[in-house]
Amino acid sequence: MKLRHLNVEDCQQLAEGFSKPYHRDYLAMYSSVLGGAVTHPFLMTVPLDDHMVHRGDGIFEAFKCINGNIYNLEGHLERLERSARAVHLKLPATLEEITRLTVGTIRIAGTRDCLVRLFISRGPGGFTTNPYECSASQCYIVVCRLNPPPDEHYEQGVAVKSSKIPTKKSYFATIKSCNYLPNVLMKKEAMDAGVQFTISIDENGLLGEGSTENIGVVTPDLTLKLPRFSRILKGTTVTRIAELAEPLAEEGKLKRVVFEDITLNEAYSSEEILLFGTTFDVLPVVTFDEHPIGNGRPGPVYQMLRELFEQDLLTNSALHTPAYSEERK
Ligand SMILES: Cc1ncc(COP(=O)(O)O)c(C=O)c1O
Numbered sequence: 473m474k475l476r477h478l479n480v481e482d483c484q485q486l487a488e489g490f491s492k493p494y495h496r497d498y499l500a501m502y503s504s505v506l507g508g509a510v511t512h513p514f515l516m517t518v519p520l521d522d523h524m525v526h527r528g529d530g531i532f533e534a535f536k537c538i539n540g541n542i543y544n545l546e547g548h549l550e551r552l553e554r555s556a557r558a559v560h561l562k563l564p565a566t567l568e569e570i571t572r573l574t575v576g577t578i579r580i581a582g583t584r585d586c587l588v589r590l591f592i593s594r595g596p597g598g599f600t601t602n603p604y605e606c607s608a609s610q611c612y613i614v615v616c617r618l619n620p621p622p623d624e625h626y627e628q629g630v631a632v633k634s635s636k637i638p639t640k641k642s643y644f645a646t647i648k649s650c651n652y653l654p655n656v657l658m659k660k661e662a663m664d665a666g667v668q669f670t671i672s673i674d675e676n677g678l679l680g681e682g683s684t685e686n687i688g689v690v691t692p693d694l695t696l697k698l699p700r701f702s703r704i705l706k707g708t709t710v711t712r713i714a715e716l717a718e719p720l721a722e723e724g725k726l727k728r729v730v731f732e733d734i735t736l737n738e739a740y741s742s743e744e745i746l747l748f749g750t751t752f753d754v755l756p757v758v759t760f761d762e763h764p765i766g767n768g769r770p771g772p773v774y775q776m777l778r779e780l781f782e783q784d785l786l787t788n789s790a791l792h793t794p795a796y797s798e799e800r801k
Contacts, residue, residue: 487514499581502573502613504564505596509580509613518612524593527601528651531555532591534750535708536618538785540584541792545571547708548590551648556592558647563592564609571793574613578795581615587751589614591650621752625668626778629758629770630747632682634736635661635670639680645703658683669747671760674703679734685749686710687757689734689742690773694727697734697742709781710748712791716780725776744771753785754778 476482490513501516502509510516524530533548549567556563565573574588591612598605621630637657639645654672662670662683671687672680679687679699686707688698696717698710720726739745743766745757754777756770784791 487512490514497617497619498614499583499586499617500577500615502577502611504611509577511580516614518591518593519596521596521599522593522610523595523597523601523603523606524591524610524650526599527594528649528653529559529601529603530591530593530650531559531561531648532589532650533648534587534589536750536785537578537584537586537588537615537795540794540796541789542574542578542588542795543785544708544712544791545574545793546791547711551706551708552590552592555647555649558643559649560603561592561594562609564595564611570611573611575793575795577613577615583615583617584796585618587616587618589616593650619751621668621755625752625755627770629756630668631666631759631762632669632671632687632745632747632757633662633665633667633761635672637661637670637672639672639674639703642703645680646701646705648705655683668755669757672704673736677736679736679739680704681707682747682749684751685747688713688746688748689739690726690744690746690771691738692741692743694725694743694773696721696726696729696773697738698729698731699734700731707748707750709750709753712784713746713748713754713777713781716784717777720773720776726773740765742766744773746774746777753781 495513498513500509500511518525533552535545535548536543593610594603595606595608595610597607635658637654640654658670669682671682674680681687681704690696714729717729721728739760740763745765747755756774758765758768
């Protein structure tokens with residue numbers, strides 16, 4: 473077979489027929505390399521010589537826009553800055569400019585409800601591991617349709633298993649980098665085992681986190697126990713949940729909220745287990761390594777926290793960045 477040598481016109485023709493079922497979820501992408509936003513999936517590209525592609529040398533964030541407001545953008549940008557500092561990556565723009573670019577991309581996507589993925593890469597330049605090859609860091613922002621889990625996961629709960637993938641060391645676990653191979657393998661492990669999530673367990677038998685979600689347990693004395701952020705990512709969802717749960721402790725509906733080590737055996741004998749993450753908010757776990765948790769159904773602490781978080785998503789304007797309204801389009 474003769475290899476085709478494609479020119480720009482050939483690629484234009486290819487673009488016209490370029491359509492895959494999953495493209496329907498991709499609404500818009502901003503690229504600092506292009507200097508603007510595109511909506512055609514054929515143009516939603518990152519140069520192969522960007523070190524984010526061939527070495528995972530980049531950082532990212534994922535956040536939601538609900539009813540035209542980005543939820544807790546500040547929390548996500550704070551974490552982005554922390555990740556950038558940790559890997560000595562200079563942001564290509566100020567956080568204010570990144571916010572403006574994000575809002576602009578959401579407007580071009582033309583939706584009030586979406587998931588935004590923001591990537592900061594080391595940038596294009598050569599193919600070695602040497603970050604000094606790259607002349608400037610870049611910013612890519614992808615706006616996708618929101619795809620929450622099915623209702624039955626919220627209503628009947630999900631199953632989790634312990635992961636066999638080695639837990640990251642603290643330095644890497646606390647950075648939201650594009651080097652997510654362990655996380656990818658954890659998700660594959662879950663899918664292959666027929667459960668929704670697997671949870672990392674460290675060398676001392678302590679609970680870590682899921683592929684892209686945090687975990688917490690409710691002990692028999694009604695303490696909401698969340699793992700310390702030492703070998704896991706500091707999730708924005710679990711951080712907010714801990715704040716929302718404090719009044720429940722004052723009202724006597726919970727004993728207290730603590731960040732402490734949790735052993736696997738403690739998890740098996742807990743009253744409730746909860747998962748926290750941006751794409752789904754809060755989910756109840758009903759089995760862990762096939763041990764039923766509590767009475768095997770989503771519990772009252774889950775119900776209370778889910779309700780509080782849903783209210784927060786819709787009404788806590790202090791945590792909202794206005795991004796889109798039909799009138800302002
Ligand atoms: C490894 C990891 N842990 C936890 C989380 C949850 O963080 P957040 O609540 O900010 O989505 C994420 C988010 O993607 C993650 O990648």
